[in-house]
Amino acid sequence: MKPAMKHIVLTAIGCEPCRQFEQYLIANKTTSWLWLYSHIRPDMFEELGVKSTPTIVAQVGKNEYHVRAVGLQDCIEYHQTWKLPSSIITGDEEE
Numbered sequence: 001m002k003p004a005m006k007h008i009v010l011t012a013i014g015c016e017p018c019r020q021f022e023q024y025l026i027a028n029k030t031t032s033w034l035w036l037y038s039h040i041r042p043d044m045f046e047e048l049g050v051k052s053t054p055t056i057v058a059q060v061g062k063n064e065y066h067v068r069a070v071g072l073q074d075c076i077e078y079h080q081t082w083k084l085p086s087s088i089i090t091g092d093e094e095e
Contacts, residue, residue: 006059007033007068007082009075010041010050017072018054024076 011018025033038045038053048057048067056069056078069078 008057008059008065009033009035010038010045010048010053010055010057011035012038012053015053021054021072021075025079028079030079 009018009021022035025031033056036044044050044057044065048055048065050057050067050070052070054070054072054075055067056075057065058068059065068082069075
């Protein structure tokens with residue numbers, strides 16, 4: 001069985017949409033997602049070409065990351081659809 005995918009929210013200090021997304025996740029009982037700030041991991045932002053926050057990145061392998069959503073509305077929509085019933089059973093995300 002494949003390990004569960006790890007979600008990372010790329011954020012920046014003073015990012016109001018990031019704060020709103022954090023409140024959305026808390027309200028929806030999603031607290032396991034990792035938050036990384038641009039000043040702490042600028043290399044990851046640069047490597048993935050991330051220029052705006054919030055951005056959701058999925059870690060799909062040991063050193064393999066895929067951008068899944070950019071911007072507040074896109075992040076909320078991704079969160080609402082990423083864990084469909086078939087993916088809950090297998091731990092896989094539907095592509």
